[in-house]
Amino acid sequence: MIHLITGGQRSGKSLFAEDLALSLSNQPVYLATSRIWDEAHxxxxxxxxxxxxxxxxTIEEEKxxxxxxxxxxxxxxxxxxxxINNFFFDNEEDDKKSLQEAIQELEILFDQNCDWIIVTNELGLGGHPENKLAMRFNDLQGSINQYIAKKADRVTLIISGLPLEIKNTL
Incomplete structure (x- = not known):
């Protein structure tokens, strides 16, 4: 199963996803992808x-x-x-390469016999970025979200902590 959970920043996506994972397993895996940028982070x-x-x-893996x-x-x-931010900055100006590398990783992951709960941000709801770098990232994020949503069995949009089911093929 692949369940994509999307929404805006601070919408409650992670808490929803954590509760869902705990309802499915008493020992789930948390796959953390963030790099540590500074002490506050x-x-x-x-x-x-x-x-x-x-x-x-918990497994911490950046890429x-x-x-x-x-x-x-x-x-x-x-x-x-x-x-996807890690690919974006490591590949500098090559957004196509970033998307290809990310999709290759996901294809291998999705072949594994496990249940995926995937959290992402829905950046397209937040207005138009004012600079080229942010716009490129939004485009890349939108492309990878669309790829995962097509592969997903379920897609849930979280708004103000409330889930709205977008797709359910189970």
Whole structure:
């Protein structure tokens, strides 16, 4: 199963996804993709870890998610936005390469026999970016979200902490 959870910043996506994962497994995997940018970001990550508690197996992986075997697990991948950001900045001006590399990783992941709960940001709801770099990133984020949504069995949009089911093929 692939369940994509999308929404705006601070919409409640991660809490919804965590509750869902815990309803499916008493020992889910939390696949964290964020790089640590500064001390404030490090503190935020630590708060998230403490909130989750010790029933989670946490794996921190910035880009190469397919290095890990998740067979038979419930995996919460949080989040695609931070993950695609790593490709975006590592590949500098080559957005096509970033998208290709990310899709290659996802194709390998989706072949694993496990349940995926994937969190992403819906950047397209927030208006038009005022600079070229942000616009390029929004385009890349939108493309990867569309790719995952097509592959997903379920898609849920979170608005103000409330889930709205967009797709359910189960």
């Amino acid at each position: 490090r503190e935020r990550i630590e708060i998230h870890k403490k909130r989750r508690g010790n029933q989670w197996t 190469f998610l397919s290095r890990h075997d998740f067979s038979g697990k419930v995996v919460l991948l949080d989040c695609i936005t931070l993950w």
